[in-house]
Amino acid sequence: xxxxxxxxxxxxxxxxxxxxxxxxxxxxxxxxxxxxxxxxxxxxxxxxxxxxxxxxxxxxxxxxxxxxxxxxxxxxxxxxxxxxxxxxxxxxxxxxxxxxxxxxxxxxxxxxxxxxxxxxxxxxxxxxxxxxxxxxxxxxxxxxxxxxxxxxxxxxxxxxxxxxxxxxxxxxxxxxxxxxxxxxxxxxxxxxxxxxxxxxxxxxxxxxxxxxxxxxxxxxxxxxxxxxxxxxxxxxxxxxxxxxxxxxxxxxxxxxxxxxxxxxxxxxxxxxxxxxxxxxx
Numbered sequence: 001x002x003x004x005x006x007x008x009x010x011x012x013x014x015x016x017x018x019x020x021x022x023x024x025x026x027x028x029x030x031x032x033x034x035x036x037x038x039x040x041x042x043x044x045x046x047x048x049x050x051x052x053x054x055x056x057x058x059x060x061x062x063x064x065x066x067x068x069x070x071x072x073x074x075x076x077x078x079x080x081x082x083x084x085x086x087x088x089x090x091x092x093x094x095x096x097x098x099x100x101x102x103x104x105x106x107x108x109x110x111x112x113x114x115x116x117x118x119x120x121x122x123x124x125x126x127x128x129x130x131x132x133x134x135x136x137x138x139x140x141x142x143x144x145x146x147x148x149x150x151x152x153x154x155x156x157x158x159x160x161x162x163x164x165x166x167x168x169x170x171x172x173x174x175x176x177x178x179x180x181x182x183x184x185x186x187x188x189x190x191x192x193x194x195x196x197x198x199x200x201x202x203x204x205x206x207x208x209x210x211x212x213x214x215x216x217x218x219x220x221x222x223x224x225x226x227x228x229x230x231x232x233x234x235x236x237x238x239x240x241x242x243x244x245x246x247x248x249x250x251x252x253x254x255x256x257x258x259x260x261x262x263x264x265x266x267x268x269x270x271x272x273x274x275x276x277x278x279x280x281x
Contacts, residue, residue, distance in 0.1 A: 067132065081136055087159065103133070129153060129159065143180070164184055164185035168188065171186075187260075191255060204221055218233055218236045234273075256280075
């Protein structure tokens with residue numbers, strides 16, 4: 001009888017233990033499944049949240065890029081990334097979503113070469129407009145410039161148009177380069193021969209630097225001061241053949257005295273991009 005009862009008790013205990021084990025296993029599996037689902041949901045939520053945060057961080061970094069003063073820009077290493085604010089003074093013609101801009105602030109000038117620019121954005125680049133430019137400081141044959149640039153117009157800013165700084169007395173000095181890319185003036189210059197025509201007669205200008213061009217190309221002409229002769233350029237992308245200055249240079253005569261204004265561009269030495277010429281005598 002005791003054996004029978006004992007066997008019943010043993011069997012009951014075994015069944016009880018078997019039931020707990022099965023219940024415990026089922027409970028553990030459900031918990032693990034729930035935890036996994038929770039983790040997956042959290043991971044998905046994090047991924048969803050992270051993408052916008054990354055975009056916001058990038059946008060914020062661009063918006064908060066350090067804007068360099070002119071002196072800091074000039075002190076920056078070549079090929080370094082730079083951000084500047086300046087005012088449009090002039091622009092070359094738009095081409096293939098790019099524009100080259102002459103810009104200036106109260107401290108100095110900037111030449112911004114082939115800046116990314118849609119045709120609609122190009123129309124916003126009016127003289128006096130303040131812009132912020134991000135790009136890389138570069139140098140080409142002595143000309144310091146910003147390349148690979150992008151820009152934004154700074155709304156609500158008072159326009160600024162620079163007055164021409166007379167640098168005539170600085171010609172031939174080491175100080176002239178300090179005004180590179182600024183809007184400048186040259187006064188009392190004497191027109192010199194730029195070359196000769198087919199008959200060997202002196203001419204006051206050439207189409208292109210070597211005379212190989214035709215109407216509509218750049219014009220090159222020479223003018224002297226204190227016995228030294230310098231080369232000046234009508235950049236056709238800046239002042240095309242329909243402009244007054246283009247016609248004025250074509251009508252120059254060797255020996256005339258002229259005043260000029262333009263941007264102090266550099267190419268293997270001073271090579272200003274002239275925007276106006278007035279014959280004095």
